[in-house]
Amino acid sequence: MKKRVLVASPVKQKEAILKEFLESLGNLHQENLLVDFVFIDDQNDHHLLEAFRLANPAVRIIKAESNNPYLRDEKTHHWREELIWRVADFKNKFIAMAYEEGYDYLFLVDSDLYLHPQTLVHLVSLQKDIVSEVFWTRWDPGFIPLPQVWLTDQYQLFHAPRGQKFSEQEVRRRTLEFLEMLSRPGTYKVGGLGACTLISRKSLALGVSFSELYNLHLWGEDRHFCIRAVALGLELYADTHFPPFHIYRESELAALKEHKGKVLMTGATTPGPQAPLNQEEEERGSRITLAMLVRNEAGRYLAKVLQQAREYINQAVILDDASEDHTVALCKDLLQGIPLIIKSNEASCFNNEISLRKQLWQMTIDTNPDWILILDADEIFEDHAPETLKELARTKEVCWYAFRLFDMWTENHFREDGYWYAHKTYRPFMVRYIPGFAYQWKQTPLHCGRFPVNIGDAPGKNHPLGVKHLGWMRPEDRLRKYYRYKELDPQGRYGIQEQYDSILDPCPRLVPWEAREK
Structure with a gap:
């Protein structure tokens, strides 16, 4: 029996980046799946979502009622508290929709990713309640690429028993050990994830949510989702077999062409850093x-x-x-x-x-x-x-x-x-x-x-x-x-x-x- 999957994304995106994202959605393999798409159009100034819907009858578009500026530049994305919880509300709408309409899985994905065609079929095959496909991002132009998954707290990338302190050298060794693990194809238990996440019906029924936990000051709706999920008895996993390409900046569209070529030639990509910094990026960083x-x-x-x-x-x-x-x-x-x-x-x-x-x-x-x-x-x-x-x-x-x-x-x-x-x-x-x-x-x-x-x-x-x-x-x-x-x-x-x-x-x-x- 085919599994029903709702692919959902809030969209406030530049036209050139969204074009690539939608292309990758159209290329997703759907063997033994029944796939529908839903987008929240957050006051975009182009018509790419409508064009995608016209070409695919399994697409729904929900118009956001008000506009809230989202600033991005060649250095970073500028998130504010009110914008974070606005996005959390969008994601909660998707959760309610997937549960009420009887979907087996909800696939929440950010609109600046270029997905590998095997992504959805592979994630469903893992039979995990919550699993994210890992991608790598230079959060700052001069910084090393890092994953969107982590182990504990705000963004800790190394294992540490509660209360135990490590030397600087040991922290670095453990961090590199975790990053090296994620550079190898596999499925690994983690403490935090987001942005490219498959959520099972069991998780939806238990009450997963992106709503703010009032007694938790960690930044970002994904952290509140992850902590609530673990408190509900669920486990979080990161998969590294088919890493998406994160188009975090428009300047990275050029490197995406090379990434697409690798996918076409090999059918898979290598986890880890994307393209090397060019001279301008290196000086800026x-x-x-x-x-x-x-x-x-x-x-x-x-x-x-x-x-x-x-x-x-x-x-x-x-x-x-x-x-x-x-x-x-x-x-x-x-x-x-x-x-x-x-x-x-x-x-x-x-x-x-x-x-x-x-x-x-x-x-x-x-x-x-x-x-x-x-x-x-x-x-x-x-x-x-x-x-x-x-x-x-x-x-x-x-x-x-x-x-x-x-x-x-x-x-x-x-x-x-x-x-x-x-x-x-x-x-x-x-x-x-x-x-x-x-x-x-x-x-x-x-x-x-x-x-x-x-x-x-x-x-x-x-x-x-x-x-x-x-x-x-x-x-x-x-x-x-x-x-x-x-x-x-x-x-x-x-x-x-x-x-x-x-x-x-x-x-x-x-x-x-x-x-x-x-």
Whole structure:
């Protein structure tokens, strides 16, 4: 007996991309299947869906009642909360339709995929309740291709028992192990999936849904669907035998031609990365954006820091915390010729660091950056840094770089003793921005960190490049910082009281810069 399958897709798509998607639907094999199609036309400005319906009587089109802009460019897709839950409502309509009309399977598929002809027949043959065909996407032009399936949480790509912490090297090893597994043809149990998913009638009857779980803050309707499905006793699977081609950007249409040729010649495709980056994409993916907080820095180290920074950055985003000197004018002067976004707060938030850090972060990600390098106005890299940083930015395998910070007590000496050993720890300074990643902050008014605390969930790397922290070199600087910490943290809730007191040590242990371990 033939299985009835409803192929469903919400469509808000560019004409050139949708044309390819519909072509692949028309080429789907349907042996032992009865296949119907349904689309929600979300105010498209072309008539491709109508043309597809005229050529196929098994097609239904539902018109969306209102328009909601969906912005896409050659870097990424710009999702907003209201748009996510609008799409979730569309998918829930498909679920209700498939269940009420007695379909054996619902196949939910995004309209920017080019499907292999064997996709639908193969997925049904697996007899899984919920299974997605895996495709690979450069979510950022400079990033390595990654799958749309994952193992746990927001987008964790490695196995880890609850509560267990791994070293950076072990996280990277486990992540690569998972990605290598998905590069081999097979069917694998996963924790999250979406975009190209076959759902059984059993799952529909149990109550799967894309509706928001009110006590869950994970981003995206697919995560809420997956968590609800597992809670209902269902299992999630990823299949890698017939990976679709993801037309995430219009520029990838050229590479699709090569993909089609492989399908025609071999009847199958190789899982994994699609086409290599062209030169323009590679340059775009390696751009460095400097992000910096400033306040009354004109007479200190800002000029020296920015003079070096302009040798390796492509743009700068600066948040001025109500400076009372000519800091802003100095920034504009020193960064002439480099794209600069600078904003001044009317009132200082100096006593609430987290608000400033989050404000700077939002200003920066609003520019759609590739790499974000955050420096304070008194931090400068060692002399050979410009070429090193530009080379690191061209790397595609990692999402962050961590360096060592040396607290300089003189021009040529850094401090090292029981309370001053920051240089023995690597800390992130340069992070690749991943659109859609659920960044989380340490919510403290002091010592909150310059980056979100969960950037380590993505693969990264320690690098021996050193950063000089110049802000301790002058006695007046140290005295000002001492009184600031005593005022903002009198009980030592966010730092160590003994370290605060040691700032004024008249004879600290100093180590020559040239004697540092490299």
